[in-house]
Structure formats: C-alpha cells, structure tokens
Amino acid sequence: MTIDTSIVEEGQELEKPSQAPMTGVVAAAEGRRRGKPRKFLFLRNSKAVAGMVILGFFLLIAIIGPWIAPYDPSARSDDILQPPSWEHWFGTTHLGQDVFSQILVGTRGVIVVGFVAGILATAIGVIVGVTAGYIGGLGDETLSVLANVFLVIPQLPLIIIIAGQLPTVGGVTVAVVIAITGWAWGARVLRAQTLSLRRRDFVEAARANGERTWRIITAEILPNLTAIIASGFVGTVAFAVLSLITLSFIGIGNTGEWNWGTVLYQAQSQLALQRGAWWWFVPAGLCIALLGMSLTLINFGIDEFVNPRLRSTGLNARSLRKRGIRPRIGFTPVVREAEETRA
C-alpha cells in the first residue's frame, strides 16, 4: 500500500462540496445523451473499468484455479528446471513441479487473505474512525492517538514478530494479524471526514428531529463515507496482499498452502537467480504487480468519481485536445464524463 496523500487532501476538498468548479472550465462538448438517469456512473470511468476487469479475472482464477490447473502443483516430475514450453507454460522447478499450476492454485490463497484482511481492517477502521469523529472530545483524542500509534509503528516488522511467534500460521491467521496492524490509515481518514460531516446542516437537522445517535451514524453519516470506505478497503486489500506475499517469501506461514509468495520463496531458496531460471520468479511477480495495479486503478477511479477535478488528470494530451480542452497552468478543467440527472 503506497500511502496516498491525495485521500487526505481530498478529505479537505470534500469539506467544501458546494465550491463551484474553478474558472477556465471547458465543458467537454461530446455528444451526451441527456434525460436518462444513469446508473453505474462509476463504471463509466475507464480506469475503474480496467481495474475491475483485471480484479475480476483474478477472482475467477481464485475460484476455478485449482480445477483448471494442468498439474498437481506439488507433484514432482522428471522435467527438472525446464524453461517455458507447451507442456509447462511457465516452466518447471528444481523438482519438476509445474510453475503455472502453482500460480493458478496459489491465487486463491492470495485473494482470500487479501479480502479477509481487507474486510476486517475496514470494519475496525470504520468503527474506530467514525466513533472518534462523531463523539469528539476525550474519546476522540484517545482513539486518534491509538490510530496514530499504529500508523507510526512499522507494520511489517510487527506482523513478522507476531506471525513468527505463532506456533501454526495458516492463511486466515495471517489475515487477522494483517488486519490488526493495518486498520489505522482508514480510521484516520474516516475520522477526518466524519468530523467535517458532523456539523453539517443535515446532520444537525436529524439531531434536532430527535433521531437516535445510532440512526444518525448509520443513515446520515455512513452513506456519505461510502467512497472513502471503499477506497480504504481497496487500499487495505493491496497492502494485505503485499504483506502476505512478503511473509511467505521470508518463510513465515508456509504450511503447505500455495500462494505466489511461496513460489518466490522456493525460487529464492533454490537459487533460481543463479541458475538463470527467470521463469520461476517472473510470473509470480507480474501477477502481484497486475493485481496491485488493478487495485490502484480502482482507487483512482473512486478518487476521480468523488473529486471531479481529478478527472481531467487521467486524460492524455491528445484526448484533451480532441475534446477541446486546453490544459493551462492554474486552471483545472472539469471533465464531465458522466452526468447525473436529477429526477
């Protein structure tokens, strides 16, 4: 998880939702169809769509991977350290195991840990962040300090010393450890946003109407945090995937379950580098990069969905010209890619 300051900055940005777009707006004069209420606005963002497609592909592999794997990933054969061929798409290991099958079977472990950790950490983050932001006062101070402490303590070493001392480390255990150590970033961003929502008119109105605190939080505040929660979740999944793979790579939690990190661990310990067996470690790394990229793209999509000002940043020079937008310093063109019509 690369820590992305834009989320925090956007939090400040969101505090002024009524702020009119900057001058210099050149509305894209593309042929928009008006009148029809658009659903799935989010899916009109090309980055988000690309990210979702890649993520969907890996989810599919996670489900069907073990069935479509051509070989048993642990089965040895006589084809030792073979480069990629038609029989073995990604080559074989020092024991003649099929790397392609290892990657296919290992996808499930990666995805499961990533999502379990993501869901747990997001849940903790929402509870801590929203509570802190809403109650304010001493409770807020305490919870913020707690979140900041977890933010500053280096996470990977912490995960390593916890997971390294557990007697048995399975996938779910790793996910829980990652969630316990990785919730703080989401909590911090959510707290900042709740803090600004708390004093808005509609929340004040709800309070004046005598709505219960619980209802204000779930019905008035949480819906307004959806985008931040979603992007926090996506970021945590990316972080969890990286952590899991790193742990497996240094040899923690390799209890017979295949994942991409285990493949890399074996490649490293069996001197794949020195033997020139690039096919052993390149595919796993590319898969990690692809998965991470898809998550980052989804997050960009969410950011641009929330903050129209960032939308133009995704366009390259040529498409900007094509749409009649002249990039000028000091002005941010707001690109209307999708317009919501209010019924």
Next chain:
Amino acid sequence: MRFFLRRLGFYLITFWAAVTINFFIPRIMPGDPVSALIAKNQGRISPDAAEALRTLFGLDENMSLWDQYVQYWNLLLHGELGTSFAYSAPVADVIAGAIPWTIGLVGIATIISFTLGTLIGSGIGWRRGTWADSLLPISTFFSAVPYFWLALIAISVFSVTLGWFPASGSYDRSLVPSFSWEFISSVIYYGTLPALTIVISSISGWILGMRNMMVTVSSEDYVTVAQAKGVSERTALFGYSARNAILPQVSSFALSLGFIVGGTLVMEIVFSYQGIGYYLFTAVAAKDYPLMQGIFLVITVAVLFANIVADFIYGVLDPRTRQEG
C-alpha cells in the same frame, strides 16, 4: 514550541505502546517455545543471560504481571535485550553491528528517492496534460510491485546476466573493514544495486503524491495571480507552487517511512546485505525470539526518531503548525 512538545509527547506514547506490545506478544502466544530453546542452549548461554531471557519472555510463573512489566522496563532501559540463540551473543551487540549498514543504505537511498521523486512529481504536476503524464502508469506499476521482487529482477539482470554488480553482500570479503578508500569504494560498489532498487521502487509514491498536490496547488488563486503578474515560469513553479505542495509530502514522508523500512528490510534479505533486515530474516528462520523482538524495538525507535525529524522540518517549513500548536 507547544507544537513540538505535543508531538514529542505523542512519540513517547508510541514508544511506550511499542514496548508494551513487545512485552505482551510472547506472553499471550500459546505454547512455550522460549523455555524449550533455553533448555536446548543450556551450555552456550550463561546463567545471567538465561535469567534476563526469563524476565524478557515472562517465564517466571510466580511473579505478578506488573512486577514482570517493571522488571522488563528496567532491563530495556539498561540496554539489555537478551541473548540471541542463533549468534550466542547479546542481542544489543548483534544489532549494533548491523544497524550502520541499514541506516547507511536505506537512509541514503530514501533521501535520494524523496528528492528525485518530489522534483519529478512537481514537473509532471506542472505540465499536466502533456507527454509527462504518460509517466504515471509506469509509476503505478512500480508502486504495485513488491520491493523484493524488483530486487530479484535487478540481480538477475545486472548481476547474473550482465555481471556489472555483485549479487550479494555489502563489501568485498577479502578486505578488512577500515576507513581506507579501497574499503569505502568497495562498500559503494556493493551498495549501488540495492540502493538503486530502493530508489526505483519507492520513487513512484513520491512522484504520485507530489503530482497530485501540484495539481491542487497550481489552481490556487495566488499562483494565478503570480502568473498574471508575469513572474517567470521558474519562480511560479518553485517559489509559489512547489513550495506549498511539498508540505504534505513531508508529512507523508513521516507516515510512509514505516512502510518503506518494511520493504527495504526484505530487500536486504534478497541481497544478503548484512543489515537489520537480514538479521531479522535469520532470526525468523532460527526461531531466535530475543533477536526478533530486539530488532522490532530498534526499528520502531529508528522510525520514531525519523518522524521527530520530519515533524521538526515540517514545523520549520510551515509556520502555521507552530501557531496552531
């Protein structure tokens, strides 16, 4: 001044929290691996050292948790971190031997990466909507790749295939460590590839962060006014925009430091670079709990210290923080 005192107070709390976590982890873990290891290393560890280990890991059943906690702090404040099983030496000595390597490598590489990344980021943010934006997908890719995998690729390309740099180690083993030019140049030669890997893998975060801030800042009124006044492009870029856009960079530098350190620790493993990360790896493999915990504490303290420095710089750069306190 109040600002700094507040931050200092926060770091003290964080330090206390880290020590307390360290205290409780072995105590809530199921099983009793440490006493088994002490028994196994009976001859090699002195009775005194074994006693310290008992305190550090809470093996004295007939002592209250509070007494254990007090004694634990007492040991820590005297710099006693226990005895490493794998190296049969005090943990503090093992760490002291490793830490200069890590600080040298990670510190220099991180500073290079931060400076370069911020410069490139402000350039890209300024020239938004030109070819420079095509650098973004590339940096997205690099930010998604684990550091250690990039290290593997770097070794396979530059060491194994091209043979430009050594694949492992931190200096030529035939040399005796000294302050001679020969030794130092060997350290630089061995450190180039690891440092390059750290820079390449961490720079994308700085580029993205700075670019996004530049996009926001360059649409502020004072930048427009500066442009209208006719100040040169260069002054508007560095004197008006980048100056303000760099503030969140500094604060995110502090926050992401833990993440970068984590990544570089694993990278050291790949390069067998004799820093903290490499020792952490051997400690994990040998189930050397005292060394693991000692390393965690030292890393945390180092990160806290770097945070204090970043906060200080932030306070100097942005007078508002000092006022708000």
